[in-house]
Amino acid sequence: MTPAKHKNLLELRDVTIRFGGVTAVRNLSMDIPKDSIVGLIGPNGAGKTTVFNLITGFYRPNEGFIRFRDRDITGLPPHRICGKGISRTFQNIRLFANESALENIMIGCHVRRKSAWWMMPLLIPSCVREEKNIRETAWKLLATMGLEQYANVPAVSLPYGAQRRLEIARALATEPSLLLLDEPAAGMNPQESTELMDFIRHIRREYELTILLIEHDMKVVMGVCEHLWVLEYGQCIASGTPDEIQKNPKVIEAYLGEEVFDA
Amino acid sequence: MQQKKKNRFRDTCLTIIVIVLLGCFLHYAQNHFNGYAIQIINLVAVNAILALSMNIIYGFTGMFSLGQAGFMAIGAYVSALCVLTPEQKEMMWILDEIIWPFSTIHTSFFVSVVAGGLITAFISLLIALPVLRLGGDYLGIATLGFAEIIRVVITNATPITNGALGIKGIPLHANMWWNYGWLLFTLYFMIVLLRSNFGNVFKAIRDDEVAAKVMGINTFKYRVISFCIGAFFAGVGGALMGNLITTIDPKMFNFLLTFNILMIVVAGGLGSLTGSILGSVIITVLLEWLRIVEEPMTILNFEIPGIPGMRMVIFAVALLVIILFRREGLMGMREFSWDSVIGFLSRPFNRNKNADTGKEQA
Ligand SMILES: Nc1ncnc2c1ncn2[C@@H]1O[C@H](COP(=O)(O)OP(=O)(O)OP(=O)(O)O)[C@@H](O)[C@H]1O
Numbered sequence: 206m207t208p209a210k211h212k213n214l215l216e217l218r219d220v221t222i223r224f225g226g227v228t229a230v231r232n233l234s235m236d237i238p239k240d241s242i243v244g245l246i247g248p249n250g251a252g253k254t255t256v257f258n259l260i261t262g263f264y265r266p267n268e269g270f271i272r273f274r275d276r277d278i279t280g281l282p283p284h285r286i287c288g289k290g291i292s293r294t295f296q297n298i299r300l301f302a303n304e305s306a307l308e309n310i311m312i313g314c315h316v317r318r319k320s321a322w323w324m325m326p327l328l329i330p331s332c333v334r335e336e337k338n339i340r341e342t343a344w345k346l347l348a349t350m351g352l353e354q355y356a357n358v359p360a361v362s363l364p365y366g367a368q369r370r371l372e373i374a375r376a377l378a379t380e381p382s383l384l385l386l387d388e389p390a391a392g393m394n395p396q397e398s399t400e401l402m403d404f405i406r407h408i409r410r411e412y413e414l415t416i417l418l419i420e421h422d423m424k425v426v427m428g429v430c431e432h433l434w435v436l437e438y439g440q441c442i443a444s445g446t447p448d449e450i451q452k453n454p455k456v457i458e459a460y461l462g463e464e465v466f467d468a
Numbered sequence: 469m470q471q472k473k474k475n476r477f478r479d480t481c482l483t484i485i486v487i488v489l490l491g492c493f494l495h496y497a498q499n500h501f502n503g504y505a506i507q508i509i510n511l512v513a514v515n516a517i518l519a520l521s522m523n524i525i526y527g528f529t530g531m532f533s534l535g536q537a538g539f540m541a542i543g544a545y546v547s548a549l550c551v552l553t554p555e556q557k558e559m560m561w562i563l564d565e566i567i568w569p570f571s572t573i574h575t576s577f578f579v580s581v582v583a584g585g586l587i588t589a590f591i592s593l594l595i596a597l598p599v600l601r602l603g604g605d606y607l608g609i610a611t612l613g614f615a616e617i618i619r620v621v622i623t624n625a626t627p628i629t630n631g632a633l634g635i636k637g638i639p640l641h642a643n644m645w646w647n648y649g650w651l652l653f654t655l656y657f658m659i660v661l662l663r664s665n666f667g668n669v670f671k672a673i674r675d676d677e678v679a680a681k682v683m684g685i686n687t688f689k690y691r692v693i694s695f696c697i698g699a700f701f702a703g704v705g706g707a708l709m710g711n712l713i714t715t716i717d718p719k720m721f722n723f724l725l726t727f728n729i730l731m732i733v734v735a736g737g738l739g740s741l742t743g744s745i746l747g748s749v750i751i752t753v754l755l756e757w758l759r760i761v762e763e764p765m766t767i768l769n770f771e772i773p774g775i776p777g778m779r780m781v782i783f784a785v786a787l788l789v790i791i792l793f794r795r796e797g798l799m800g801m802r803e804f805s806w807d808s809v810i811g812f813l814s815r816p817f818n819r820n821k822n823a824d825t826g827k828e829q830a
């Protein structure tokens with residue numbers, strides 16, 4: 206095993222997926238180094254969310270493969286991929302609406318649980334202890350996210366910003382090493398986005414994460430990411446550091462008229 | 469923390485008191501009530517078990533399953549075959565002779581109910597593996613189809629089930645103690661399981677299956693588990709029902725039976741154990757009481773002939789009204805808790821206290 210290979214947590218190689226006649230992602234290759242914060246950008250409908258769905262096992266690529274920690278994970282079902290340490294949030298928040306904030310996080314803890322369901326009615330001590338630990342872990346996560354006051358409130362009734370944070374907290378509860386964030390700053394004002402940037406850096410340090418994020422807010426992307434990939438019509442048209450991307454003529458053309466880099 | 473422990477102690481005491489009171493009530497009823505009233509009290513318990521079994525599948529895991537009557541049929545037949553003596557069975561099977569090993573089995577009532585539940589759970593597992601890959605309405609149709617298949621198989625497997633003639637003269641084992649004992653066990657099982665994080669997992673699948681998968685939940689596995697637990701208790705309920713009515717035949721386990729249970733679950737509240745209990749009390753009593761409307765009556769000299777099936781019409785309309793005006797049912801997804809009861813009872817006192825402090829400030 207070469208050291209260079211070991212450094213990458215996630216590798217995509219020539220990944221292609223087609224839906225009928227549409228090629229949503231074409232020949233995409235990405236190397237995500239461990240402990241980095243990297244970004245995936247591109248105009249609407251470029252195929253960014255589709256890349257997340259490929260990595261998390263909702264779609265199987267027609268061509269190419271995906272490796273995580275040097276193991277092939279192509280075609281594994283989503284719950285197995287979560288078990289291996291990849292978690293994500295959704296572009297349009299998908300919380301468990303009727304469950305309280307605390308329960309939402311507890312559900313995230315389930316994947317690391319060792320005891321089986323039938324041990325619960327038999328009150329097997331190891332199972333009861335695990336149950337208690339899950340509850341405590343969930344409380345701790347709630348506290349770090351500043352969501353304690355919503356512990357027993359159903360997720361639907363939470364304010365928008367709190368829902369976004371809860372979704373991240375729930376993803377963290379699965380103890381991932383790679384976290385995928387789909388437009389975390391959507392619907393936030395400039396001040397909130399700045400706070401979000403600090404928050405992303407903070408959880409990277411605190412939970413030893415590698416983070417891949419999709420984002421339209423260029424201030425956030427340029428401020429927090431160390432490396433970027435740009436998608437257009439499913440194809441990767443550029444990749445590099447934020448500075449390189451901002452100067453890349455192809456990228457400027459793709460975003461022509463949007464004046465996103467002025468900020 | 470201290471407060472929490474104290475509350476748990478208080479809740480345990482209150483629960484034990486309620487169970488003891490229930491026991492006293494049953495004891496009193498056994499000695500003083502007439503047979504008809506006792507039958508209704510028994511039916512409440514059996515219906516509650518059946519409602520809980522459907523609620524875990526539909527209310528908590530969100531799988532619209534209409535196979536309840538089929539599961540009950542399996543439980544009832546297994547139990548009946550177990551409790552009847554070999555001689556009784558030989559006498560009763562007149563179309564075809566009963567085959568071995570069913571001809572020789574003879575177990576106690578308790579064992580027969582457990583066997584009924586377990587065999588139902590096993591058959592439900594075989595159904596679940598192909599069917600639970602379907603979602604939503606398809607699942608409802610497929611499970612309805614399977615319930616019908618089970619009924620047809622029972623009708624035609626004469627050497628085992630005595631076919632369309634059914635089984636008569638099942639000893640009346642299912643007295644109040646057994647029925648309420650099983651109900652308490654069912655409740656205990658459901659409360660402990662559904663209050664734990666495994667219950668949260670079921671609810672997660674109900675609320676958003678895609679998100680549940682992302683959280684690392686093997687949704688298919690947990691759907692199967694929920695389905696089989698539900699089937700187990702439906703089988704138990706069916707076994708108790710057979711031993712309570714003492715006669716079973718394939719016609720009994722038609723869709724109407726599933727509909728009755730569905731009505732209890734919806735009226736009580738999908739996803740509420742408390743709702744299922746309240747629903748089964750109210751609807752079982754109403755169903756009996758409404759028998760009046762099927763009898764001929766005279767109102768102001770007008771003679772109204774009895775219309776059989778009228779109470780089902782009334783109930784269908786009632787279900788419609790519930791769905792239109794109070795979709796979440798009696799309880800919604802809320803559950804009974806001692807905290808809320810005590811909070812409710814002490815409200816007048818608290819109000820006085822608030823009034824006092826208000827005066828002081830003034
Ligand atoms: N399951 C699917 N079936 C058919 N087409 C799909 C499917 N999923 C995605 N697509 C198509 O793939 C393309 C990329 O969609 P995707 O959601 O990945 O875009 P995106 O980059 O996330 O856009 P946005 O910025 O608006 O979120 C779209 O044209 C979409 O219609």
Ligand SMILES: [Mg+2]
Pocket residue numbers: 253254255296
């Ligand atoms: Mg998207």
